[in-house]
Amino acid sequence: MAVADGGFRALDEKSLIEYIRATPALSSLLGDDLRALTVKEVGDGNLNFVYIVISSSGGSIVIKQAIPYIRCIGESWPMTKERAYFEALTLREHGRLCPAHVPEVYHFDRPLSLIAMRYLKPPHIILRKGLIAGIEYPLLAEHMSEYMARTLFFTSLLYRSTSEHKREARSNKFDLNREERWREDATADDICNGKGQQQWGSYKAGKQRRGEKNRSKPAIIAEYCGNVELCRLTEQVVFSDPYKISQYNHWTSPYLDQDAETVREDDILKLEVAGLKSMFCERAQALIHGDLHTGSVMVTTDSTQVIDPEFAFYGPMGFDIGALVGNLILAFFSQDGHSDNGKDRKVYKQWILKTIEDTWNLFHKKFISLWNEHKDGNGEAYLADVYKKPELWFLVQEKYIKDLFHDSLGFGAAKMIRRIVGVAHVEDFESITDAERRAYCEHRALEFAKMILKERQRYDTIEQITSALQNIPS
Amino acid sequence: MAVADGGFRALDEKSLIEYIRATPALSSLLGDDLRALTVKEVGDGNLNFVYIVISSSGGSIVIKQAIPYIRCIGESWPMTKERAYFEALTLREHGRLCPAHVPEVYHFDRPLSLIAMRYLKPPHIILRKGLIAGIEYPLLAEHMSEYMARTLFFTSLLYRSTSEHKREARSNKFDLNREERWREDATADDICNGKGQQQWGSYKAGKQRRGEKNRSKPAIIAEYCGNVELCRLTEQVVFSDPYKISQYNHWTSPYLDQDAETVREDDILKLEVAGLKSMFCERAQALIHGDLHTGSVMVTTDSTQVIDPEFAFYGPMGFDIGALVGNLILAFFSQDGHSDNGKDRKVYKQWILKTIEDTWNLFHKKFISLWNEHKDGNGEAYLADVYKKPELWFLVQEKYIKDLFHDSLGFGAAKMIRRIVGVAHVEDFESITDAERRAYCEHRALEFAKMILKERQRYDTIEQITSALQNIPS
Numbered sequence: 039m040a041v042a043d044g045g046f047r048a049l050d051e052k053s054l055i056e057y058i059r060a061t062p063a064l065s066s067l068l069g070d071d072l073r074a075l076t077v078k079e080v081g082d083g084n085l086n087f088v089y090i091v092i093s094s095s096g097g098s099i100v101i102k103q104a105i106p107y108i109r110c111i112g113e114s115w116p117m118t119k120e121r122a123y124f125e126a127l128t129l130r131e132h133g134r135l136c137p138a139h140v141p142e143v144y145h146f147d148r149p150l151s152l153i154a155m156r157y158l159k160p161p162h163i164i165l166r167k168g169l170i171a172g173i174e175y176p177l178l179a180e181h182m183s184e185y186m187a188r189t190l191f192f193t194s195l196l197y198r199s200t201s202e203h204k205r206e207a208r209s210n211k212f213d214l215n216r217e218e219r220w221r222e223d224a225t226a227d228d229i230c231n232g233k234g235q236q237q238w239g240s241y242k243a244g245k246q247r248r249g250e251k252n253r254s255k256p257a258i259i260a261e262y263c264g265n266v267e268l269c270r271l272t273e274q275v276v277f278s279d280p281y282k283i284s285q286y287n288h289w290t291s292p293y294l295d296q297d298a299e300t301v302r303e304d305d306i307l308k309l310e311v312a313g314l315k316s317m318f319c320e321r322a323q324a325l326i327h328g329d330l331h332t333g334s335v336m337v338t339t340d341s342t343q344v345i346d347p348e349f350a351f352y353g354p355m356g357f358d359i360g361a362l363v364g365n366l367i368l369a370f371f372s373q374d375g376h377s378d379n380g381k382d383r384k385v386y387k388q389w390i391l392k393t394i395e396d397t398w399n400l401f402h403k404k405f406i407s408l409w410n411e412h413k414d415g416n417g418e419a420y421l422a423d424v425y426k427k428p429e430l431w432f433l434v435q436e437k438y439i440k441d442l443f444h445d446s447l448g449f450g451a452a453k454m455i456r457r458i459v460g461v462a463h464v465e466d467f468e469s470i471t472d473a474e475r476r477a478y479c480e481h482r483a484l485e486f487a488k489m490i491l492k493e494r495q496r497y498d499t500i501e502q503i504t505s506a507l508q509n510i511p512s
Numbered sequence: 513m514a515v516a517d518g519g520f521r522a523l524d525e526k527s528l529i530e531y532i533r534a535t536p537a538l539s540s541l542l543g544d545d546l547r548a549l550t551v552k553e554v555g556d557g558n559l560n561f562v563y564i565v566i567s568s569s570g571g572s573i574v575i576k577q578a579i580p581y582i583r584c585i586g587e588s589w590p591m592t593k594e595r596a597y598f599e600a601l602t603l604r605e606h607g608r609l610c611p612a613h614v615p616e617v618y619h620f621d622r623p624l625s626l627i628a629m630r631y632l633k634p635p636h637i638i639l640r641k642g643l644i645a646g647i648e649y650p651l652l653a654e655h656m657s658e659y660m661a662r663t664l665f666f667t668s669l670l671y672r673s674t675s676e677h678k679r680e681a682r683s684n685k686f687d688l689n690r691e692e693r694w695r696e697d698a699t700a701d702d703i704c705n706g707k708g709q710q711q712w713g714s715y716k717a718g719k720q721r722r723g724e725k726n727r728s729k730p731a732i733i734a735e736y737c738g739n740v741e742l743c744r745l746t747e748q749v750v751f752s753d754p755y756k757i758s759q760y761n762h763w764t765s766p767y768l769d770q771d772a773e774t775v776r777e778d779d780i781l782k783l784e785v786a787g788l789k790s791m792f793c794e795r796a797q798a799l800i801h802g803d804l805h806t807g808s809v810m811v812t813t814d815s816t817q818v819i820d821p822e823f824a825f826y827g828p829m830g831f832d833i834g835a836l837v838g839n840l841i842l843a844f845f846s847q848d849g850h851s852d853n854g855k856d857r858k859v860y861k862q863w864i865l866k867t868i869e870d871t872w873n874l875f876h877k878k879f880i881s882l883w884n885e886h887k888d889g890n891g892e893a894y895l896a897d898v899y900k901k902p903e904l905w906f907l908v909q910e911k912y913i914k915d916l917f918h919d920s921l922g923f924g925a926a927k928m929i930r931r932i933v934g935v936a937h938v939e940d941f942e943s944i945t946d947a948e949r950r951a952y953c954e955h956r957a958l959e960f961a962k963m964i965l966k967e968r969q970r971y972d973t974i975e976q977i978t979s980a981l982q983n984i985p986s
Binding site (some may be wrong): 041195198199201203204205259261263264266267269270273280281283305308309312313315316319320321322323377407418419420421423425426427430433434437 | 667673674677678679691733734735737738739741743744747752756757779782783785789790793794795796797851880892893894895896898899901903906907908911
């Protein structure tokens with residue numbers, strides 16, 4: 039067990055069991071008999087360690103621990119373990135707004151950067167793996183549109199006053215539970231120092247110990263400014279590295295050598311990427327997940343759960359929508375690499391296209407419904423008194439959605455490009471073992487993404503996008 | 513002397529003298545003989561009290577105190593006196609970046625919301641009054657372009673890394689003085705609570721008294737989130753009230769009754785205003801002054817000083833540039849109301865147009881120079897490695913400036929409109945005593961502003977704007 043900064047120690051399977059036994063909030067979830075805990079490390083992501091813990095009496099939890107570097111790169115690329123704090127905060131906030139599609143957080147230990155949350159039992163698998171296996175998820179679009187509409191709408195100025203947005207959602211309709219009070223007691227100062235309440239599970243004791251009573255509520259946007267390191271990682275790997283020579287970039291060589299160079303030399307593409315990067319860095323539109331690709335979603339036929347919001351911050355909504363749609367498009371292009379596994383993928387490709395259409399259209403519908411439902415609420419972006427005339431209200435919503443659609447296409451395309459010529463690739467393509475065939479799929483995806491990034495203003499509907507995908511010659 | 517919250521008391525001329533005598537940082541500036549202090553209240557703004565203090569030995573200072581309501585409205589419109597904190601902070605920051613055009617702050621007392629700063633001696637007058645009097649300021653464009661270029665560039669992502677932007681400008685090249693260390697010791701927590709260091713003048717003593725050593729540095733964007741009340745005032749009076757029925761709106765009635773109604777019924781105008789409001793609320797592009805009209809500038813023939821940045825926050829650059837340009841255009845339209853005072857205003861109108869052109873063109877030139885000069889620095893919006901090719905670098909800058917130009921026109925037009933049909937009008941028009949004549953000037957200004965707000969994308973150069981102004985039929 040390594041001992042590191044500020045009380046942090048990287049746990050292993052043995053020390054994790056000791057930790058659980060010493061933590062009532064966890065041991066009580068796992069039942070009486072803690073002698074027979076099964077612990078399995080399953081983290082297949084790029085950053086963290088993830089353990090499934092099952093007790094003989096049938097209790098189960100997942101424990102996720104952030105370590106102070108990027109797991110898939112190693113200690114040479116340090117990365118603040120405070121990301122766990124932002125992940126826990128966002129799981130709570132998004133979970134409050136959309137409990138059906140966000141796993142419950144049971145416990146957070148800040149010094150250990152450790153989150154205990156609901157174990158998403160089998161047959162839950164990572165959506166990306168399901169897409170590679172060619173499995174249809176009939177409720178995916180319904181669920182993801184619900185998650186995005188609710189989390190994005192309720193954390194935006196369409197629902198909140200500017201005070202609530204910049205400072206604190208004091209007047210929202212949801213009851214605050216103990217953990218949320220904890221969050222409200224934390225301050226930006228605590229975040230920077232890595233101080234503050236140690237564990238949600240010991241909220242009151244800690245508060246009394248520190249002799250604190252009425253500390254100020256944290257600034258919401260301000261608070262997430264503290265997650266700047268994770269934002270910087272996105273800025274680098276999505277908006278910068280793919281467009282320059284970087285030691286981290288790679289691609290299916292030699293087939294895509296020319297493609298990678300073309301990306302680096304495409305002035306118009308780089309001009310568009312600059313605009314998106316500025317929006318990513320400057321625009322606090324809503325509390326976004328920040329990494330909503332198909333690897334951040336766990337699914338069964340009837341359950342859809344969004345995980346891993348450690349990149350969360352106040353950013354542009356289109357970054358979330360684009361991440362999901364862009365990764366579904368990558369899945370679409372990768373199907374030609376999987377189609378000879380004894381299963382015809384033509385029908386499946388149509389299902390992906392239909393899912394892309396439904397995801398956007400349902401999102402659009404639900405988002406507008408929420409907006410109409412709350413049009414006389416606290417939201418200050420479009421005051422009812424100013425925009426009450428029905429035809430103007432319609433115009434305003436149409437423009438908002440159109441801009442959001444174009445933002446989403448732009449961010450989605452940028453996320454596609456970086457998965458083909460940047461540092462972190464997707465299993466959809468990586469699992470195609472024949473390099474030439476993989477390169478064929480990737481090349482087509484890359485060309486499509488570049489076209490969308492540069493010409494997205496020409497598209498008004500998601501059907502125009504799926505139709506363009508449909509009609510790409512082999 | 514009224515006693516109010518948290519140690520605050522509204523000073524008057526008598527208690528101010530007592531305060532100065534008890535405050536070494538101030539009394540030392542005024543010389544030895546404090547028996548003969550002359551104090552004069554000169555606040556003609558909408559919000560605060562301003563005192564000029566002169567000693568018999570020739571020392572002088574200005575004391576500005578914020579009160580917890582809007583002075584021109586009364587106690588019925590409360591407004592946080594914490595605005596003085598943001599004003600002091602911004603005077604220091606902008607003063608550091610552009611010392612030639614920002615008055616020096618000598619002392620700040622947070623509980624009293626009191627700022628002591630350099631007295632801008634006669635013949636300094638408020639620029640707006642000079643414009644009404646028909647006085648030419650040959651260096652105005654040069655100075656204001658310098659102020660805007662430096663304050664906006666150095667607080668943007670063109671100069672700063674995203675860490676510096678969101679957290680703290682650690683690595684900038686400017687030396688920190690004692691007061692700036694004070695600022696760095698303050699935290700978002702302090703700001704919300706109104707706690708923290710009481711006075712810059714007693715920095716070290718306070719620090720020792722509290723036993724503090726290495727507190728975390730504040731989040732820059734986060735910190736200014738605390739100025740949300742002032743931002744909300746702008747949101748209301750600039751982007752909302754003029755477009756709806758509001759008890760605070762007024763205009764030159766009955767002449768402009770129809771004009772005011774037309775503004776409230778103009779759907780396209782309101783759609784454009786919504787976009788600008790979103791940008792104002794969501795986009796943290798740079799630390800802007802937030803209220804840069806011609807009443808926030810004091811001038812002589814060779815000195816230009818920007819005052820009153822209490823509305824400062826991280827917002828869109830175009831809001832500052834637009835405020836200045838929009839108010840110069842108001843001055844232009846008001847000249848026809850002043851032209852019979854025994855002085856021909858035709859030449860003066862040409863000078864205003866030339867000043868508008870020079871202000872933008874010099875800003876453009878200086879801003880680009882700063883950008884080129886620092887292109888290999890910390891700025892992360894456009895990495896040199898990605899955009900190094902000269903023709904692409906040019907393209908990028910051209911697009912940035914074009915977008916900024918359109919933002920500035922939009923915000924400038926919105927600021928013009930609100931000064932004609934909103935709550936706070938400008939002396940340029942108010943000083944035209946003949947109501948019909950005033951309405952004539954206001955109507956023309958309003959029509960021009962509406963056209964620009966709706967059609968600003970059609971304009972590429974400032975000369976097209978001044979030419980349009982030139983060619984409006986009488």
